[in-house]
Amino acid sequence: MKVLVTGGAGYIGSACVQEWAEQGHQVTVIDNLSKGHRAAVHPDAQFIKACLSQAERIESILRQEKPEIVTHFAASALVNESMERPGRYFENNVANGLNLLEACVRSGVRKIVFSSTCSVYGIPDQLPITESAPLNPINPYGESKLLFERILRWYREVHGLHFVSFRYFNACGATDRYGEDHQPETHLIPNLLKVVLGQSDRCEIYGTDYPTLDGTCVRDYIHVKDLASSHVLAGLSDLEGVHNLGTGKGHSVLEILAACETVTGTIIASRKRPRRPGDPPELVAAPSAALADRNWQPAFTEIERIVETAWLWHKNHPKGYDDRP
Numbered sequence: 001m002k003v004l005v006t007g008g009a010g011y012i013g014s015a016c017v018q019e020w021a022e023q024g025h026q027v028t029v030i031d032n033l034s035k036g037h038r039a040a041v042h043p044d045a046q047f048i049k050a051c052l053s054q055a056e057r058i059e060s061i062l063r064q065e066k067p068e069i070v071t072h073f074a075a076s077a078l079v080n081e082s083m084e085r086p087g088r089y090f091e092n093n094v095a096n097g098l099n100l101l102e103a104c105v106r107s108g109v110r111k112i113v114f115s116s117t118c119s120v121y122g123i124p125d126q127l128p129i130t131e132s133a134p135l136n137p138i139n140p141y142g143e144s145k146l147l148f149e150r151i152l153r154w155y156r157e158v159h160g161l162h163f164v165s166f167r168y169f170n171a172c173g174a175t176d177r178y179g180e181d182h183q184p185e186t187h188l189i190p191n192l193l194k195v196v197l198g199q200s201d202r203c204e205i206y207g208t209d210y211p212t213l214d215g216t217c218v219r220d221y222i223h224v225k226d227l228a229s230s231h232v233l234a235g236l237s238d239l240e241g242v243h244n245l246g247t248g249k250g251h252s253v254l255e256i257l258a259a260c261e262t263v264t265g266t267i268i269a270s271r272k273r274p275r276r277p278g279d280p281p282e283l284v285a286a287p288s289a290a291l292a293d294r295n296w297q298p299a300f301t302e303i304e305r306i307v308e309t310a311w312l313w314h315k316n317h318p319k320g321y322d323d324r325p
């Protein structure tokens with residue numbers, strides 16, 4: 001199968017490219033390297049440095065490569081930043097994404113698999129969250145992803161472009177090759193592991209007065225390899241529409257801190273801070289029933305096993321991708 005992956009040099013994209021490549025598919029990666037890393041692109045994939053804002057270039061790449069499947073990861077993806085710079089989120093995640101969709105239609109792509117997010121639900125009134133829950137994003141990031149999901153429905157209706165939209169819960173962990181390296185790092189597990197590596201003095205705990213068991217936010221942490229395998233399944237099967245990607249289990253920030261301490265054998269210094277704008281108290285998935293029907297389940301269900309993979313990667317790459325040739 002010929003597959004094109006946008007954002008294939010990023011954290012989740014690189015894991016997905018690895019999965020496609022290891023299953024023997026022919027992969028082309030498009031990434032503008034604004035956040036991604038060239039060293040995170042699997043050696044068997046063809047790499048093209050391009051930005052989705054370049055409509056004509058994107059169309060000519062797709063016409064030349066003629067992929068059957070597109071997996072679309074390229075996006076701005078930080079809740080906090082989206083509360084400061086909403087325009088960037090609508091431009092990058094919606095307007096630039098439209099350039100990709102037009103190119104897909106004109107070059108005969110059969111199906112697109114899209115990285116959406118549980119941020120589309122906002123503050124859920126019921127847990128776990130099913131795909132039919134109300135859609136009320138409370139930050140521009142979630143709103144931009146929801147807009148794109150709605151656009152995808154119209155492209156299917158009008159142009160017959162099939163789509164799967166995966167609403168990720170919290171991606172975490174690492175493959176044997178690729179891990180999480182953001183500049184600046186804002187995610188919980190890498191920030192905790194940075195303390196263990198002596199790269200920061202302490203981890204900030206954003207909000208300790210939430211209406212949860214221990215007052216900190218609860219999230220559903222899903223391994224990046226599970227995200228990758230579900231994308232390949234979506235590309236190869238008849239799966240359609242919108243699906244949650246989570247484990248169905250929630251962990252508080254303090255539970256994640258404890259898991260990182262157990263796995264690393266180190267006490268991790270932390271400091272209580274005010275809530276971070278745009279963070280809902282608790283997000284836990286009702287995992288997609290359609291994926292379960294296709295015998296797909298997360299391989300990683302224990303938080304310590306997930307953290308172990310992240311720890312192994314960070315230990316081996318203390319400077320992230322900077323220590324690669």
Ligand code: UDP
Pocket residue numbers: 079170186187188189191203204205206207217218219253276279
């Ligand atoms: N968080 C935290 N300290 C950090 C990073 C994150 O307390 O250094 C909290 C954050 O407020 C949220 C949870 O950990 O409740 C997960 O945040 P992350 O940024 O990893 O993922 P998000 O939920 O924003 O996608």
